Every structure is written in structure tokens, then in C-alpha cells.
Amino acid sequence: MIIRMAGLQMVENCLSGYNSCMFAYGQTRSGKTHTMLGEIEDLEVRPSPHRGMTPRIFEFLFARIQPEKESRRDEKLKYNCKCSLLEIYNEQITDLLDPASNNLMFREDVKKGVYVENLSEFEVQTAGDILKLLAQGSLKRKVAATNMNRESSRSHSVLHVSLRVGGKRIPQLT
Incomplete structure (x- = not known):
């Protein structure tokens, strides 16, 4: 139900020219990670009915x-x-796809808008x-242990996806 109400509309909005963002907020062990990711192992082989918002949105x-x-x-x-x-932890930005790149900085540019300097990007198909x-x-x-969870994330992560069509930038999914 959530994917139909929010996720699919998010993609449609993006393809219509609007930036889109989905944000999960809540207490430790409230289900944020499960809601956003769910079961993501072997999704290429057999999609799990328990996969989360992120896999479904990108599917x-x-x-x-394609059409x-x-x-x-x-x-x-x-x-x-x-x-x-990227990961934001103790007010420092780290590139999770190139962990040697830490302490990155937010920048603003008239053409690019707000971006993270030297953040790696990978083309995806x-x-x-x-x-x-x-x-x-x-x-x-x-990650670290808390009273409620043995492996609780201590940081915020941001998955950023940008799409260009024929060289023209269209809005982004975050």
C-alpha cells in the first residue's frame, strides 16, 4: 500500500520534472531499515515479497x-x-562507496545546485x-550497540540517484 501511495508517485513526479525524496525517521528498532530495504538478498534471482521501498521504487x-x-x-x-x-556521522560526510574519501564538504553551484564535493558516482543500468x-x-x-539493538546505525545515510535523458538533467531521487 505504501509503495502505491508514495513510491510510485515519487517516480512519476521525478519523470515529470520534480526532484523526489523519501525520508525514514523513527526510534531505534522502529522498522526504518526494514521499510526502506526489506530483504534485498538475491533480488536479481528471485524478488522477495518482503523487499522494501527502495528496491521497489527503482524496479x-x-x-x-525501458518502454x-x-x-x-x-x-x-x-x-x-x-x-x-554517503554517510553523515558526527557532522562529517563520508563517501560509503569510497571510504577513503571522508570529511567531504557540501558545496553550492549556480548550475549544479547543492552537491557534495568529490563524492563518487557510479553509472547504473x-x-x-x-x-x-x-x-x-x-x-x-x-554501527554500535544500544540498549535496544546490538547493531544500531550511528549515522544517517543518503542514497542519491540522478537521471539524465539525452544529456539533459532531469530531477533526482534521494
């Missing part, structure tokens, strides 16, 4: 892109999708590509 995004590419084949449009993943990067980066997040 829908790429399912929407668009085919219907506009004569225009030779190229869809370019890039992904980055499928929802599976995004999930692989997400799983890889998630292993590098800062």
Missing part, C-alpha cells in the same frame, strides 16, 4: 524507462543513471546495480 523506475527508450528509439535518446551513497552499491556501502556504515 518501477527502470520499468518505466520510453524503445518508443523513442528513432531519437537515439540515451538514459544515463548515476548513483552515490538496473535496480539490481543500485542495490549492489547500496549493500556494498551499507557494510561500511558506523
Whole structure:
């Protein structure tokens, strides 16, 4: 129900020209990670009915892109999708896909808008590509024990995906 009400609309809004963002907030052990990721192991082989919002949103995004590419084949449009993943911990920004890059800085540019300087970006072709990067980066997040959870994340992570069509930047999914 949540994917139909919020997730699918988020993708449609993005493809219509609006930036989109989904934010999970709540107490430790309230289900944020499960809601956003769910079961993501082996999704390329067999999609789990217990996969979360993130895999479903990107499955829908790429399912929407494919027929668009085919219907506009004569225009030779190229869809370019890039992904980055960062962690904010103790007011420091770390690139989770290149952990040697830490203490990164937010910058603002007239053309780019707000961005993180030197944050790595990887081109992705499928929802599976995004999930692989997400799983890889998630292993590098800062975790510690709390009274409620043995491995509670101590940080905030941001998965950022940008899509360009034929060289033109369209809004982003975060």
C-alpha cells in the first residue's frame, strides 16, 4: 500500500520534472531499515515479497524507462543513471562507496545546485546495480550497540540517484 501511495508517485513526479525524496525517521528498532530495504538478498534471482521501498521504487523506475527508450528509439535518446551513497556521522560526510574519501564538504553551484564535493558516482543500468552499491556501502556504515539493538546505525545515510535523458538533467531521487 505504501509503495502505491508514495513510491510510485515519487517516480512519476521525478519523470515529470520534480526532484523526489523519501525520508525514514523513527526510534531505534522502529522498522526504518526494514521499510526502506526489506530483504534485498538475491533480488536479481528471485524478488522477495518482503523487499522494501527502495528496491521497489527503482524496479518501477527502470520499468518505466525501458518502454520510453524503445518508443523513442528513432531519437537515439540515451538514459544515463548515476548513483552515490554517503554517510553523515558526527557532522562529517563520508563517501560509503569510497571510504577513503571522508570529511567531504557540501558545496553550492549556480548550475549544479547543492552537491557534495568529490563524492563518487557510479553509472547504473538496473535496480539490481543500485542495490549492489547500496549493500556494498551499507557494510561500511558506523554501527554500535544500544540498549535496544546490538547493531544500531550511528549515522544517517543518503542514497542519491540522478537521471539524465539525452544529456539533459532531469530531477533526482534521494
